[in-house]
Amino acid sequence: MIKKICCIGAGYVGTPTMAVIALKCPNIEITVVDSNKSRIEAWNSSNSNDFPVKETGLDDIINVVRNKNLFFSSDIEKHIDESEMIFLAVNTPTKKEGKGKGFAADLTNIDQCAKQIAIVSSSDKIIVEKSTLPVRTAERLKQIINKHKQDDVSFEIISNPEFLAEGTAIRDLYKSDRVLIGSDQTNKGLAAMESLVKIYKNWIPEERIIKTNIWSSELSKLASNAMLAQRISSINSLSALTEKTGAKINELSIAVGKDNRIGDKFLNVSPGFGGSCFKKDILNLVYICRQYGLEEVAEYWHQVVKINDYQRKRIFNIINSSLKELKNKRISILGWSFKKDTNDTRESSSIPISSDLIINGASLKIYDPLADKKQIIQDLTTYLESKNLDLKEITCLLSQVKINNTLSECLSNSNAIIVLTEWDEFRQIDWQSYKLNFVDNVLPHIFDTRNILDIELLKSLEYKVLQIGNGDSNIK
Numbered sequence: 094m095i096k097k098i099c100c101i102g103a104g105y106v107g108t109p110t111m112a113v114i115a116l117k118c119p120n121i122e123i124t125v126v127d128s129n130k131s132r133i134e135a136w137n138s139s140n141s142n143d144f145p146v147k148e149t150g151l152d153d154i155i156n157v158v159r160n161k162n163l164f165f166s167s168d169i170e171k172h173i174d175e176s177e178m179i180f181l182a183v184n185t186p187t188k189k190e191g192k193g194k195g196f197a198a199d200l201t202n203i204d205q206c207a208k209q210i211a212i213v214s215s216s217d218k219i220i221v222e223k224s225t226l227p228v229r230t231a232e233r234l235k236q237i238i239n240k241h242k243q244d245d246v247s248f249e250i251i252s253n254p255e256f257l258a259e260g261t262a263i264r265d266l267y268k269s270d271r272v273l274i275g276s277d278q279t280n281k282g283l284a285a286m287e288s289l290v291k292i293y294k295n296w297i298p299e300e301r302i303i304k305t306n307i308w309s310s311e312l313s314k315l316a317s318n319a320m321l322a323q324r325i326s327s328i329n330s331l332s333a334l335t336e337k338t339g340a341k342i343n344e345l346s347i348a349v350g351k352d353n354r355i356g357d358k359f360l361n362v363s364p365g366f367g368g369s370c371f372k373k374d375i376l377n378l379v380y381i382c383r384q385y386g387l388e389e390v391a392e393y394w395h396q397v398v399k400i401n402d403y404q405r406k407r408i409f410n411i412i413n414s415s416l417k418e419l420k421n422k423r424i425s426i427l428g429w430s431f432k433k434d435t436n437d438t439r440e441s442s443s444i445p446i447s448s449d450l451i452i453n454g455a456s457l458k459i460y461d462p463l464a465d466k467k468q469i470i471q472d473l474t475t476y477l478e479s480k481n482l483d484l485k486e487i488t489c490l491l492s493q494v495k496i497n498n499t500l501s502e503c504l505s506n507s508n509a510i511i512v513l514t515e516w517d518e519f520r521q522i523d524w525q526s527y528k529l530n531f532v533d534n535v536l537p538h539i540f541d542t543r544n545i546l547d548i549e550l551l552k553s554l555e556y557k558v559l560q561i562g563n564g565d566s567n568i569k
């Protein structure tokens with residue numbers, strides 16, 4: 094029985110996952126470690142508002158288990174050495190330079206962990222790949238570990254990819270559709286797998302625990318994300334066609350999704366998928382296919398990301414041409430996080446769309462219920478830097494941006510309103526009162542890129558409104 098776990102990486106995956114294991118397995122002592130000291134301090138704060146990751150239900154769990162059997166620490170070496178099982182939950186972004194730049198996963202963090210584990214471990218360990226990794230990473234880890242480890246210490250590497258989605262992380266961890274564990278098909282590999290199966294069996298029914306070889310497990314994670322993103326790109330690509338033909342994308346999603354073989358999930362039209370993983374994981378898949386000489390397969394998956402970029406540009410173009418002239422237009426941006434119920438803004442479609450609006454002269458008021466104000470400015474700055482703008486130009490463009498504390502502030506006095514994240518708060522806007530209180534002569538145009546507003550009501554109130562893929566919109 095495993096008694097001590099160390100998890101390297103106190104982020105969106107490491108902390109929620111370990112919090113749930115700690116809650117369900119009170120006899121296991123878990124320490125989450127991170128090289129980012131301020132992150133660890135934030136998780137140790139007595140005020141849950143300081144926690145770096147916002148997830149429904151997470152604060153409650155942490156309040157129950159923290160300093161009982163869940164600990165947060167910056168003493169990485171000590172906790173590696175004291176543990177029997179070590180989860181790697183570090184970030185694996187797309188490489189920014191070197192071989193595979195722009196496509197391959199940057200494994201620097203993973204490599205560093207493997208080396209550190211090998212050097213400091215004085216007893217046998219099971220290493221669990223929790224991060225999303227290219228297929229055959231376990232082989233690479235073995236090589237690093239064998240180079241640095243002490244002679245009498247042995248390691249087993251298993252793969253246990255995480256499938257939680259942000260915003261519903263705790264619910265997903267409680268009731269996972271499946272838990273996937275891959276190992277070497279040796280006695281030692283299978284024993285390591287069983288020790289992790291025992292942990293999950295505390296709350297996951299055994300029939301939902303899938304056991305595979307290690308390569309299937311690593312690759313299934315990339316395949317799952319690619320196929321989820323593919324559905325979104327499929328529906329978003331069709332939204333361009335429904336607009337042209339008078340069809341409605343929401344009706345099409347329902348009609349198509351009612352076929353049990355297709356299913357109704359992940360068919361919501363959007364300004365493109367965001368989040369830290371879909372794009373990077375597909376680009377990684379593309380890179381791996383190319384490495385094996387599978388150019389057609391690589392191109393097939395690459396198209397999913399290309400359609401996502403196309404959807405973002407398409408939406409900007411629609412807004413630009415509908416408003417005729419963006420210069421000096423006051424535009425309200427509703428939503429900055431990449432989806433509702435999370436403060437995570439990584440790869441959010443709000444970033445490129447808003448940046449293009451300010452580059453073309455619009456002034457923005459931005460409101461998001463959870464996203465951090467500094468993060469919003471950072472996101473815009475990073476994006477504008479990627480367009481090769483210099484500091485002076487960026488400072489000038491950022492002076493066109495105001496971030497509001499409330500929705501009503503953000504909505505006031507605008508020429509256009511763009512819904513970019515599907516927050517429930519936006520569904521509840523009282524458009525009638527808003528109209529009555531509106532001071533300008535011309536009501537703002539409303540662009541609903543998530544199709545969450547009641548278009549018939551808005552039209553009856555004489556708003557000009559456009560929904561993506563809705564041939565019935567009264568802005569063309």
Ligand code: NAD
Nearest residue numbers: 102103104105106127128129183184185202205224225255
């Ligand atoms: P994150 O950036 O939120 O957290 C990663 C943490 O690892 C950071 O706090 C960082 O400081 C720390 N770290 C990096 N290198 C380290 C090192 N050498 N030593 C100690 N700490 C180190 O990332 P995340 O969103 O939690 O994602 C982690 C992994 O899980 C990625 O591979 C991602 O693809 C995968 N994943 C993410 C999600 C998600 O919803 N975010 C879901 C499933 C899988």
Ligand code: UGA
Nearest residue numbers: 255256257258259325359360361363366367368370431432
């Ligand atoms: C996604 C997967 O759903 C998780 O299973 C996976 O573990 C995770 O990636 C990961 O590996 O990081 P996440 O990115 O947190 O989870 O959120 P999703 O709910 O998948 O949404 C991703 C993006 O797709 C969001 O921008 C969302 O708005 C968009 N989306 C989702 C759509 O545009 N349409 C849909 O129908 C569904």
